[in-house]
Amino acid sequence: MVALTSTGDVVLLGVLLGLASADLVAGAAVVAAGLSVAFRWGSTSLDAIAGAQAVLGPGGVVGPALATTSAWCAAAALVLATPRGWRAPAFGLAAALFVAGPAATDGDSLALRVAAGVVAGGLAVAAGRWLPQAAARPAALALAAIAGVLALVA
Amino acid sequence: MRGDEAAWAGAAAVVTALWVVAALAGGDPAPVDTTAVGAAAAAGTAAAVGAAWGFRPPRPLWLAGLTLLLLPVATASAVGGSAPVLAVILLLLAAGEVVPSLSSGGGSEDRIGQLQGDESEAEETGQEEIWAQAGLVLLAAGLLVAAIASGRGGNGEWRFVADGGVAAGFGLAAAAVLLGAAALGPTRGRAYAVPGFLVGLVVAPGVSPLALAIIGGALALLSATVLGRRPGVALGFLGLGAAAFSAGRPAAALLLAGAALALAYGGDHPAAGLLGLPGAAALTMDALTTGGGGTPVVLVAATAATAALLVLAATGVTAAIQLAPVRLMEPGYLPWAAVPAAALGTWLLVAPGTWTWTGASGLGAYDRGAAPAAAVGCAVVVLKAAARLREPRQSGEPALSGWSRVTDA
Numbered sequence: 001m002v003a004l005t006s007t008g009d010v011v012l013l014g015v016l017l018g019l020a021s022a023d024l025v026a027g028a029a030v031v032a033a034g035l036s037v038a039f040r041w042g043s044t045s046l047d048a049i050a051g052a053q054a055v056l057g058p059g060g061v062v063g064p065a066l067a068t069t070s071a072w073c074a075a076a077a078l079v080l081a082t083p084r085g086w087r088a089p090a091f092g093l094a095a096a097l098f099v100a101g102p103a104a105t106d107g108d109s110l111a112l113r114v115a116a117g118v119v120a121g122g123l124a125v126a127a128g129r130w131l132p133q134a135a136a137r138p139a140a141l142a143l144a145a146i147a148g149v150l151a152l153v154a
Numbered sequence: 155m156r157g158d159e160a161a162w163a164g165a166a167a168v169v170t171a172l173w174v175v176a177a178l179a180g181g182d183p184a185p186v187d188t189t190a191v192g193a194a195a196a197a198g199t200a201a202a203v204g205a206a207w208g209f210r211p212p213r214p215l216w217l218a219g220l221t222l223l224l225l226p227v228a229t230a231s232a233v234g235g236s237a238p239v240l241a242v243i244l245l246l247l248a249a250g251e252v253v254p255s256l257s258s259g260g261g262s263e264d265r266i267g268q269l270q271g272d273e274s275e276a277e278e279t280g281q282e283e284i285w286a287q288a289g290l291v292l293l294a295a296g297l298l299v300a301a302i303a304s305g306r307g308g309n310g311e312w313r314f315v316a317d318g319g320v321a322a323g324f325g326l327a328a329a330a331v332l333l334g335a336a337a338l339g340p341t342r343g344r345a346y347a348v349p350g351f352l353v354g355l356v357v358a359p360g361v362s363p364l365a366l367a368i369i370g371g372a373l374a375l376l377s378a379t380v381l382g383r384r385p386g387v388a389l390g391f392l393g394l395g396a397a398a399f400s401a402g403r404p405a406a407a408l409l410l411a412g413a414a415l416a417l418a419y420g421g422d423h424p425a426a427g428l429l430g431l432p433g434a435a436a437l438t439m440d441a442l443t444t445g446g447g448g449t450p451v452v453l454v455a456a457t458a459a460t461a462a463l464l465v466l467a468a469t470g471v472t473a474a475i476q477l478a479p480v481r482l483m484e485p486g487y488l489p490w491a492a493v494p495a496a497a498l499g500t501w502l503l504v505a506p507g508t509w510t511w512t513g514a515s516g517l518g519a520y521d522r523g524a525a526p527a528a529a530v531g532c533a534v535v536v537l538k539a540a541a542r543l544r545e546p547r548q549s550g551e552p553a554l555s556g557w558s559r560v561t562d563a
Contacts, residue, residue, distance in 0.1 A: 008523015011435040015428075016527060024465050031458070035438065044439045045519035 010034045010044045017078070017094060025137040026081040030091075032144035033074040033081075037098050039151035040067050046097070053102040054109055058116075060099030063154070070150035073143045075099045079120065080140035082128040092124030093117050290335035297328035298353065322360025329354035329394060330373070336417060337377070337387045347390055347417050351410040358397030358406075363449045370395015371456025378460045383467035385427035386416030388460050393433065396453050401444040402437060405453075407512035409433030411502060418495035424468035427461060429499050432506030434461070435520050443516075504528050 014034030018027030038044045040059070041052055049059075056062050059071040075095035082091040100116035102109040127136065301324030332350030358366060370391045377388040393409030396402040412429030434457045441450035502509065504524045507517035 007519070008527065009435050009517075009520035011438050012431065012520055012523055012527070015431055024462075024469065027465070028462060035458075038438060038442060042442050044435060044442065046523065047519050 008046050010038045010046055010049065013046065013094060017081075017091060020087045020090065021081055021083050023081075023083070023133075023137060025141050026083065026133075029077050029081045029137065029140035029144040032141070032148055033077040033098070034094075036070055036074045036144065036147035036151040039148060040070055040154065047103070050097070050101050050103040053100075054105050058100040058102060058112065066150045066154035070147045070154060071099050073147035073150065075120065077140040077144035077147060079124050079127050080131065080136045080143065082124040083133075084128045088125040088128040089121045091128075092121030095124065096120035287335045287338050290331050290338065294328040294331040294335065294350065297324050297331060301325040301328065301357065319360055322357040325353050325357030326361060326366070326394065329357075330391075333387060333390050333394075337384055347387070348414050351390060351393065351414060354394045355397050355403070355407065355410065358394065359400070361398050363398040363400075363402075364447065364452065366398040367395045367449045367452045367456070371452060371460075374456055374460045375463060378463040379467055383424070383464065384422050385424060385429075385464055386413050386422075388464065389413035389416060389427070389430045389433070392430065392453070392457055392460060395456065396433075396437060399440075399449045399453065401440045402450060402453060404512050404514035405433050405436035405440055408436055408502075408506055408509065408514055411509065411512065412499075415495045415499045415502065424464055427464045429502060430457070430461070432502055432514075432517065432520065433457075436506070436514050436517060439516055 011031075011034060014031040017030040017034075021027050021030060037049065037059075041049045043049060043052075053059050060068055060075070062068070075098045078091050078095040078098070082088045096113070096116035096119070099120075100112055102113060104110040104113055301321045304321045304324060329350035332353075333347045336347035336350070370393075373391040374388040374395065377384050377391055389409050390413035393406045393413055396406035396409060399406075409430055410433075412431075412433055416426035416429050434454075437450065437453055437457060441454045444450065505521050506512075506514060507521040
């Protein structure tokens with residue numbers, strides 16, 4: 001619900017997804033990915049992050065290369081940290097919010113948001129089902145750490 | 155319900171009502187507006203009364219409670235302190251439980267399962283823990299007296315000043331000792347930490363923010379690992395560490411509120427660490443939006459590391475380096491203090507922005523996200539429980555019944 005409506009706090013979103021993953025490494029990756037997005041946009045408010053993307057453009061496209069790379073790394077970390085089962089779409093929605101999650105102020109932004117959510121949700125479901133979690137979760141943690149460093153440097 | 159449990163439940167209800175009124179009032183209400191003088195006088199008086207009772211336990215308990223409540227209040231008022239009602243009531247809670255047990259070997263009455271060590275050995279050491287706790291409380295009272303005295307020597311007034319480094323050092327030492335006393339002794343005595351929190355919030359601006367952040371963070375990490383995996387104590391040290399950072403004081407108050415509620419619960423269940431989530435969110439926001447050099451970075455890093463260590467400790471990874479025992483509730487036992495603590499904890503987790511007395515003003519986004527998330531979470535839990543109830547059980551499979559599991563005959 002938090003990721004779907006982009007309403008809330010990115011730390012809260014990270015902790016909720018971390019709890020949903022029920023795994024230490026995946027949880028750490030998700031929280032670190034959330035913090036990297038907060039570092040990138042300078043706010044922990046999901047409303048502010050979505051609003052900034054509505055004005056400036058999607059997070060995975062606009063801005064310095066390091067910042068956009070950070071956003072993609074954070075989204076990839078979320079997808080890789082996705083657990084199997086009904087929790088997977090929430091991770092995809094959060095990943096979509098990080099790279100293409102503008103506030104739905106008009107039809108274009110709404111369409112972009114829906115498309116990104118569908119794609120990322122599908123990727124997350126597929127990753128949770130088919131990727132070996134023993135390898136995916138450490139990779140997620142590494143990507144989240146890279147995302148954090150890039151966000152700080154950018 | 156035993157008499158001391160009734161006293162605990164009644165006093166906890168008063169504390170709950172005070173906090174509810176304080177939050178609804180939306181201002182800076184008197185019950186939580188504690189001065190150093192008032193807190194020191196009340197804590198010292200309560201500790202002295204408790205120590206005296208160690209030699210002649212009072213009966214009936216209601217009379218003992220009144221004495222312990224009224225004497226500190228009167229003393230605090232006499233020395234010109236503001237109303238430290240919250241601190242005094244919580245001291246009452248602690249001493250009302252600890253002092254009677256001094257004469258009856260209270261370690262065995264503390265219904266907490268010792269996960270490590272022999273049970274009989276735990277009973278033998280229970281009495282020593284209680285005396286050690288009482289000794290630490292007296293030490294804290296002495297440190298507070300020293301803080302007051304040094305503050306008066308510096309400025310001629312009965313109050314702490316922002317640059318009063320020596321007085322602030324004594325006050326923070328007293329806060330740390332009270333937190334240690336709360337962690338060391340019987341779990342029902344953990345409310346001793348709350349006066350320490352209040353004193354720490356008052357005096358913290360007198361010391362270096364970065365130094366206090368480093369010390370508080372280090373103590374929090376120790377509390378999460380070698381000192382017995384105690385979420386409430388770890389949150390308390392993090393809160394004290396953040397209290398000197400001017401922009402982080404609302405986050406510190408939220409962390410300390412979470413710590414107080416985690417301690418009131420009694421057991422060291424790792425889930426109690428979640429009560430630090432609002433404070434951690436506020437701290438992260440402070441680190442992003444304000445200056446302050448390395449202090450907020452140290453605090454955020456310490457908070458994240460503490461959370462990770464608590465999870466590692468809960469999964470047994472750090473058990474080899476753990477020096478103090480972990481204490482969890484016995485299955486089926488629910489302390490009376492846990493009921494208001496759980497209600498307040500839920501409130502803190504879902505709507506920390508309404509805790510206006512903490513001064514936190516930027517948690518609107520958190521509040522807007524937490525309420526629907528909690529609603530969806532509750533719905534998921536109910537749906538899963540309903541689905542599980544509909545599943546046919548096989549013979550011999552454990553079934554959930556109330557707080558404990560039972561096995562079909």
